[in-house]
Amino acid sequence: MRTLARGRGRFVIAGTAILASIGLLAGCTGTGAEEEDVVDQGTSVEENAESGDTVVIGFSGPAADHGWLGAINSGAQAAAESFDDVELRVAEGTNDANAQIAAVETFINDGVDAIVLLPTDGAALTEVAIEAMQAGIPVINVDREFSSPFAARTTILGDNYGMGVSAGTYICEQVGDNPDAVVAEIAGIDSLPLTQDRSQGFEDALSDCGLEVSARVAADFTVAGGEAAASQLLAANPQIDAIWNHDDDQGIGVLAAIESSGRDEFIMMGGAGSRNAMEAIQADDSVLKATVIYPSTQAADGIALARLIAQQKTVGDLVTPSVPNRVVLDAPVVTKDNVEEFIDLSFES
Template sequence: MPQRSGLLRATGAVAAVTLLATACTGNEPATEEDTGGTQPVSSNDDPGQEVVIGFSGPEADHGWLAAINSAAVAEAENYEDIDLRVAEGTNDPSMQISHIETFINDDVDAIVLLPTDGAALTKVATQAMEAGIPVVNVDREFSSEFAARTTILGDNYGMGVSAGTYACDLVEENDLGGDAVITEIAGIDSLPLTQDRSDGFSDALSECDQDVDHRVAGEFTVESGEQAASNLLQAVPEIDIVWNHDDDQGVGVKAAFDNANRDEFFFIGGAGSANAMRWIQEGEMEATVLYPPTQAADGIRLARLLAQEKGMSDLVQVEVPRRIVLNAPVVTEDNVEEYLPLAFES
């Protein structure tokens, strides 16, 4: 088990803009006019009892994961009543287990955990819950309902649905009809998240009598994206729509398009990187579907509420929900300015 020195205490002023698809708190106390004459006792954002929150995430070897980690730290800095303990990011489940054991031994007030492997971290997360420490599970689910007090997730199936619905709109708006050639560049096919994204895409396309004509898969890396896209372009001489699951992978995908001098198609991305949003602004990409990099930041807010025994001020229910699934909106030239502050660098 690593010593306490192996945990990094989040310090320093960090600025961040986070968007909660499910709002947890209000920034300003409501007025009597706002509430129809009733004044709440306090706002959830008002400083309360100090709480110690342990945060553990995977190694930031991918732009989205780096954004997840940095947004969590930045969000904690917004609250003077949060003492955030950050474990070193790792892709080793055994090391992450030891980090959680340290949090348990330190008797933190709450834990926010994006597990390297949900099944592998289930046992130690359950131990934390049994020790009376609420666990907020982020993005990759545990294999037991007893391992977390609250789970906050992106919507992988919803990403596919959003991409497919937008593709249907493009087919209609551009009179592509039944002859539209729609292609898909997936991530790692063995992962459930990839399967969910593909299922959602296919299901949405079926609503407008379309389907995926050609599909290739990468590995969520720049190199694999370039190779997969090159293979696709060689196999298909004319394409109408391309959906690429991941914007980090999309750096390589876009390079393949440029190298082949191919731009006859509408290019849709996934996740919401800064690169993708700049391409949208420059007219080199049609859209990207957001997979929110704010999930761990949202988890920090929820952990604070749980540790302080508060609920979510925008709900009538007095407790934090057990499960929250964030939206997967489509970012286009019409709304890119709104989402650009949330974008991550690849």
């Protein structure tokens, strides 16, 4: 069985880790006739693990100007290397939608067997993804959704709303017994739907324990932006009980601002799951006590599912003989108590 390094198999689908087999019920006649399957279970875990016809997969993502995106790219390549029947063609990462469209058009012209695409802009890449689908090339959409259901065979997403729920639930557990607790939020880029989803989930979870966001600032997923936003937040709020920072990369700047301020009366929670955040949680020597995972394994999952689709195989642990059209990964909370389970899945900021 081929797998990437993972923590107790929570959400990595790379290699054949997703393909744990389930036995299916079999029926027989009352006269002792030979047993026969009730349903066609598709391909088994053993069949999926076997080498098949070589499939050529095109992969395109944004520029790796962020630790999480770097991990997305390296994860896709590691997943492809774990199979001896996958040839991966990687387009140069770009934040220019037109350049990414051109890369996908090249994949189409080359007649690849499947495309795994994390679009720099889902709406802008929708038309070319539809073009690929119409050419008979299955598209696996990662992280940022297209604006049409016809643009992808399968979509793999992290759970942004779930991140907010997980963060809010953790903070409720820590300070919820204080109805006057001051809860602060350092968001990412406010114009992005993912930021809006995270904030909504956070607000909804806090409301369940009678808390609300008392102070909120937005950053830009960068170290400098995180430091500036945190400095603003701390200056405006002399007392804080808990902070949720949406992104561990910008969290480096957030922690720098906190250290400069000399403040430590609050707990802080991060987001995404970087290695430096997990190491700080492990050391337990700062205000950072937890983070919530936003899987950087999504493109690796995409490679594994693209291989199954291109080889006309199915997910071996589903009764329905298919590959799902939509996969939403979970958003677990990492604390000092369970960090060992997740640290191998962390990414470098």
